[in-house]
Amino acid sequence: MTSFLTFTILGLVLGAVYAIAASGLVLTYTTSGIFNFAHGAQAMLGTFLYWQLTYGWGWPMWLSLVVVVGLAGPAMGALLHMLIMRGLRETADVTKIVVTVAIMLGMVYLSQWIWHPEEARVTEMFFGANAKIELGGVVVRVHELVCLVVAVAVAIGLRLLFTRTRAGVVMRGAVDDPDLLRLNGHDPDRIAMLSWAMGSTLAVLAGILVTPIGGGALEANQLTLLVIDAFAAAMFGRLRSIPRTFTGAMVLGMTATYVMAYFPTDWTWAGNLRVSLPMIILFVVLIVLPQDRLRVAAVRTRERYRPPTPRSAAVWGAALVAAVFLLALLLDDGSITTFALGMTFAIVALSLTLLTGYAGELNLAPLSFGAVATITGFHFGVTGSGLASRLTLWGVLLAVLVTAVVGGLVALPALRLRGLYLALATMAFGVFLSNMVLRDTTEHTLFGVTFSIFPNGTLIVPPLQVGPFDLRDPRTLLMTATVLFALIGVGLAALRASGYGRRLAAMKDSPAAAAMLGQNLVKLKFGVFMLSAAIAGLGGLLMASAGGSVSGDNFAIMSSLALVMLTVVGGIGYISGALFGGLVSGVGFTIMVGTFNDLATAHPSMESIYKTIGQLLVVATALIGMGVGKNPSGTVHDIVEGYRTLRGARALLAGAAAVEAVLYGLALTGVIGNWWFAILTACLVMALPVAGRMRAAAPVRRTPPELAGVAEPYSDELRERLDRELGLPARERMAKEASVHAVA
Amino acid sequence: MNEQAPLLELTGVRAAYGPIQVLHGVDLRVHPGSVVALLGPNGGGKSTTMKVCAGLLPLTGGELRLAGRRVNGITAQDAARLGICSIPEGRGVFPNLTVRENLWAATGTGARLADLEEAAYTRFPILGERRHQLAGSLSGGQQQMLALSRALGTDPVILLLDELSMGLAPMIVTRMYETVAQLVAEGLSVLVAEQFARAVLPIADTAALMLHGRVVASGRPGDIEDQLSSSYLGG
């Protein structure tokens, strides 16, 4: 009985910390409509800062608490709001999610830079681990009591704030209608800033309280994910109700403790289950709780995409294959393998172009589907042994098929979900897979067969061989991956241009309207999710075999999130956006850090500078992710828009092509190094739009769009210009259809 | 009365949503204690004019004057504190706050909650009965009453009403305008945008007809009503 009580209290304490973290999340969500994925990272940064002050610099504990919780926490929230969140109004769910994910990744990179991960850091309990009190036969640590008291205080404080103060009432109104708030004489920005400051403080508080309970050294990823567990609690309250959030947190905390306490010790997977329990609960809660109704009106968002025609996609695909082939001639085998690895990531990223760019649904764990394919391929698709072992074509097909089915199974319960909720469900799946399946290294015996899902923690995935095609050769691997990317890309463009693609687009723009037109949304979503999972599976399996061996870490949720973020940065509606996202997240980091580390070794006097630049670049990628808020359509969109000025500038383009050809020739013959080639090419690419703009800068004072066609003939050119300025899709097809009708 | 300086004056006001210009030079005056009805077909720019007056949409040209002072670029919250009470089209309440909390939010301009509650519950007793009900679950008419209550207790200088009649039964519309008429009798100035002129013309002193982002005619309500029908029928 005593032990039961002890465990119950432990559960309550864990629940209390979850509750503190989750209420901060609810606070910012209700006032700004932004679900803050960076909440856990904020907690992590605060805790590291607390460690630095107290243990690093030996400040008295109370002083560092005041500084961290009282100053740094609120300041971090207010800054986030002022610099980033404020700019996220009128953006799509995807953009909001990606920006906060980028902040999370940026904070994790930053903390790993400041506090080197290999050093062990421990924070101790308040009043020490030995300060205990006996309550009715149960021994409780003072620290645990502090957690409970703080949680109760937070609960009461928030309740009073929201119902008894005008500021709190106004906060609740802010999410409905910020404009109406302004008409009532309030400043929505100030209110949102207040809520971000409070939310951030609660996150920091939760981080500091929970770290000593978990024990062990501070670790950035782990601490971030720990607070992410609180997402489940927040979801209990449907991101709105604080009391229900607290209840959810307590359920969560106690279940986790009981699982740890009462599951038989020889169930080796019980530990893994405990870790992934919050995500399982999150998944279940998402599915079981009633959902918001479909929004009736289409949201006016700032994102703009221009889908390519299948023909132009085919041309660009061929150009890509040719360019990669030429480029490969310049590279040595090692670089080619790295390049090929990046290309396989790009294939995974294509799954996002389809799912997010075309259908408007979000999958935050694309690499987890890659993991499913890898496991299937490893167990069922390999022939031969040792160096002669090869992945078979049938194995690849089977793996892709299984992944599609798993994708369907994951999506099936989640089909009712939309936007943020579906994103969270996929993330829950990803974390669950990482914790339960990819860590399952022990042997099981089931129906007389002994096996282990992830033996030794690494899978050796051999390269694919089809007839004479042996992907062990890096060049063949690279070209195969590139051709596959191009083929899938062209296929996607064709899909987007088909009736099916237009149905997807309709679902993305206005689910309610699409449903009213008789579309079966569930079927549509199910199909597109399976297709997207299959693409991710193919890319993931190729990635595993390109690298030779993979561990569970290769599929970690942080890597998935980085891939999603960079694909959105590139332009989620564009196939080239997937290429950018895949290459940068797959191998960009490695190359950046590797290059600067090489430089550092080569020039010992400049070592620290080079290393710093390498780290800065990594953090900078997260910064461009945050920039998505300013430019939600993506980088590729900008580049394409830039090149639009060059239309018709034949001489300029031909000249540029000639210069590029000369550069390539010089690089091939070894006159200039590869780096010079890369840098000069980049300069050329950047300079072209500038030149184009200068050419086009001839003073054209154009009529504003609403007056166009009044004083001048309504030509096709004018119509095209209007389409472009208003961000409407190309008219070609409609024009063609119209002429057909006219003939008829 | 026209010798007095106008309380609210728009001269050549232009405004745009992104690249699309919607107001092409609007001229309009509201004199103290008068009711100006802004009429016109859908898409004429009435709501946009209201937004400009309330500070929600910046001007791209022309002048906005409040009591003779040029206030171009004023923010909505400052306008509200200066006494411009604007009830926007369709949704003048916070659906997820209770009736009482809605009134509380309305005290952002400096009024006292108790005064607001008293004024609202006396005028619309039904609101008093429902004070702890979520505004979103009130009927359309009750929601408009709640929205209008903001004008009752905060003592504004000028009231901007956009499409008060939208989706309401004629009887309720009449009652709402009775309330407005009473406020006017107490000295309030009102600018009201309506598509359907019948409801508002009886209490209006001046009417202005808006077409394609311009005020094309203004004058006595009766005269404008005659022009109105022709503009609806494709004039």
Ligand SMILES: Nc1ncnc2c1ncn2[C@@H]1O[C@H](COP(=O)(O)OP(=O)(O)OP(=O)(O)O)[C@@H](O)[C@H]1O
């Ligand atoms: N948020 C917006 N973004 C872009 N254009 C808009 C926006 N709101 C209104 N418009 C355009 O501005 C023009 C004027 O709209 P406005 O709402 O002012 O008309 P209105 O006279 O109030 O019409 P109604 O009687 O239908 O309410 C319309 O052509 C409309 O399409």
Ligand SMILES: [Mg+2]
């Ligand atoms: Mg209107």
